[in-house]
Amino acid sequence: MPVSSPVIRDGVVAVAAGRILAVGSAASLRAQYACARMESCQGVLLPGLVNAHIHLELSAFTDIPRPAPGETFCDWIRFLLRVRQEGRISPDEQVCAARKMLQQQHDSGVLLLLDIGNIQPALRQSSSPLILAPAQVTFLLELLAPTAKAEEQLLAQIALLADEVAATPHALYSTTAGIITILKQRADRLGHILSLHVAESADEIELLRSGQGCFRNFLAERGAWEDAFPRPGMDREINSRGAVEYLGYLGLLDANLLCVHCVQVSEKEVQMLAARGCKVCVCPGSNRFLGVGIAPLEMMLHHKLLPALGTDSIASNNGLDLWREMQILREEHPGVNPAQILAMATLAGAAALHREQDCGALAPGRTASFLNVDSLALQGAGSAEQLLDILTGSGCPGMIRWITEA
Ligand SMILES: [Zn+2]
The missing domain is CATH 2.30.40 (Urease, subunit C; domain 1)
Structure with a gap:
């Protein structure tokens, strides 16, 4: 095959x-x-399969509950952050769980993974580095800066990064437009991939459109709400746009952009992604776990956009097996040709990671x-x-x- x-x-x-x-x-x-x-x-x-979105550093966080009825995506983030900050799981335990997960990925047929994390330096200091893993890992250091003050500090950090460290923003709601733009320019210059969470939940779109909703409350309680989202300098028009349109407004839509999730996207936005050759990765198991909706796969395929497939982390999924992700796609999109689903888990993943000459x-x-x-x-x-x-x-x-x- x-x-x-x-x-x-x-x-x-x-x-x-x-x-x-x-x-x-x-x-x-x-x-x-x-x-x-x-x-x-x-x-x-x-x-071999390609898992185009995973957070190996969260592999020990297996007990994060899915949002209960009436809870939001933000409640799930709150719970995850609280467990991480409590420090009940030691760095060594986290490394051990990440290595075990990587082995499981390899055993299940995964050749290549795109791993996103923000504590990778701690993992790398360990005496048992992930680099020895059987599957190939492309690692992106994820950076967050939701405020002008955080942006200033992060700019200094970015300036000190070695060129071989690929850095990427987390999401539109947690990283300022300035930082996202700077990281995209840096990724383009160094030949790295830029991947971020895009249109994962309706709450994210509500923040982009109105500056309201659970994300506003979440940012405010963390002292990170400046009443300036969308960022100062943007015209009022941006308030009515979706997440992909926001990225288009920033001039970032091209083949070196990997948009992960793309659940809450309009047909116009899917057309924009396809026309600019952007890469997309869908994570159906995670979307189901968090109850954020189903990515419009048929619409993407109709516009000749073949998304890659990812699992996201075990903190937002019941299991990280790409065969199960394919099965979920079959259940949720019974009209989609199974050959396209297998191509998502192989060819499209390789293309998303710029490895199509090598695998897929x-x-x-x-x-x-x-x-x-x-x-x-x-x-x-x-x-x-x-x-x-x-x-x-x-x-x-x-x-x-x-x-x-x-
Ligand atoms: Zn993720």
Whole structure:
């Protein structure tokens, strides 16, 4: 199952020196590689998965309850921050949980993750660094500055960051427009990805439109409300815009922007994202957990925007398995072609992380680390459609084994 091209019955993947040389049918490739050592597999060969949004540093925070009826997204953030600030979970326990999560990700077939965190330096100081992990991690240091004073302090911090540290804003409600713009310019200059939480909840949109709602109260109780959101200097027109339109207003919509969630977006905003080549990552399990709605996947696909797939953290999801995320998408979007759902978890994730030359598909030049998934159901499938149905719809498609040719 190359993903970037049609399913091949009795397929062969020819590899050498860690790269794929060719993908085709056994009949067409056997003669060409007659001297090669053969390894036979049953079931399906497919590319490793890409988790385009996770917060590994929150892996120990498994007991954060979902918002109860009548509670808001902000109540969930309050609870999470309180547990983090209480310090009941030690830095060592957090590192241990993050490493365990990374191993689980790898074991479930994830090749590459985009990890967002704001305490990564503490994790890196540990004697057991995450860098030794089996899956590949692209880490973005998440920065928050909701006020002018915090902005000043953060600017000094940004100036001291080493170029290899990729920094990214958290969200529109927690990072000033000035900081978001500076971080985007920095990311563009250094070739990093800029990823932020966008249009995750209706509460976020209410703040953008009216300056009211639970986010205003949340910021005020933390001394971070300046009655200046949207930021000074912006015209009144901005008050009626959505989150993507706000990013457009700031001039930030392009292929180096990864917008995570995009639940509360209008069709006009989806068109803007597609037209500018922006990347999108949806996190259906987390959205369901927090009760913030369902991202308009059909609308995105209609406008030729294939989003990547992410799990977000265990603090806002019941489990971080991408096969389960695909299953949730199948449940919530029964009309969407399963092939597109598998492409979201592979090809689109690789594109979102600017790694499409390296992973996301079984194709010449890409990594020779890929998956063999096998089960009786897969062996008994009579068509490509049945294979895709089992892979994306079961939540647990079978035995997962890594094929790696170094
Ligand atoms: Zn997140």
